[in-house]
Amino acid sequence: MIRRSVIAGTGSALPKRRVSNAELAERVETTDEWIVERTGIRFRHIAEEGETTSSLAIEAASKAIAAAGLEPNAIDLIVLATATPDQTFPATATTVQAALGVNDCVAFDVAAVCSGFLYAVQVADSMIRAGAHQRALVIGAETFSRILDWEDRATCVLFGDGAGAVVLEARESEDADAPGILATKLHADGRHNGLLYVDGGPSTTGTVGKLRMKGREVFRHAVVNLAQVMEESLGTAGLTSADVDWVVPHQANARILEATARKLGLAPEKVVVTVDQHANTSAASVPLALDTAVRDGRIRRGDLIVLEAMGGGFTWGAAVVRF
Structure with missing residues (x-):
């Protein structure tokens, strides 16, 4: 089982x-x-x-x-x-x-x-x-x-x-094609702290701080890292991008979504996009986009979906799920 x-x-x-x-x-x-x-x-x-x-x-x-x-x-x-x-x-x-x-x-x-x-x-x-x-x-x-x-x-x-x-x-x-999380892959690289961070914290400034970002550098890392971790997670599950019904990505920037899809050879219509309506909601963006696509009927039971995201740290990851 x-x-x-x-x-x-x-x-x-x-x-x-x-x-x-x-x-x-x-x-x-x-x-x-x-x-x-x-x-x-x-x-x-x-x-x-x-x-x-x-x-x-x-x-x-x-x-x-x-x-x-x-x-x-x-x-x-x-x-x-x-x-x-x-x-x-x-x-x-x-x-x-x-x-x-x-x-x-x-x-x-x-x-x-x-x-x-x-x-x-x-x-x-x-x-x-x-x-x-x-x-x-x-x-x-x-x-x-x-x-x-x-x-x-x-x-x-x-x-x-x-x-x-x-x-x-x-x-x-007993069914290998049964619903569930098939594979997850996570990464982190703390060397890039200075590209996306908040300039405060309890043990440093004693303040909450404000978000700071070097957008061009973040964009470059995001496209490479996200495409790589998606391929990695699919490989772990014994699948390829051709098997994917939907990609539910972190909603950071429409250009990142488009570039990542191209790099994987995925059709744009297979990518769930809500960034136009909600902007970047950080940790909320993937489940928010997932719920949107489930409730409007795009994602259905049995579909193979890939969730992916990258954020400050840098941290990034992907999950392959049979919905």
């Missing part, structure tokens, strides 16, 4: 306030044309007072649990990926746990920035396959607007807030 982690349900959440490029241009020196041409972004959602990383995570998690046909107490593991937690500690995952009314489960955060959701998926999958847990709630949630420098037009136009979640459930089957 093969024990796998199956995606039993998905969910997502966005702040109420939707900000267009035109509205942003009233705040910083930019234009709709400039942003669309360089990034493909047209809108982003920005958290207002009372909206937090945990509140978005709770909404996304509730929807995922409902989609799985479960009650919250069926969850015995919560792994939340975020670079913008509510507090330095305790983990935002425990805030989600309490709000959902889960009486007792393992709950912790994972910090790998935009790759955080992929890291969280591998952690949860490993714990499920080891037999330690039966059902895991894996969440990516961010309020990146709180760490943006709104005077820096090169970065503040790129990001938005949101959350996405999946319920992973242990299932056993």
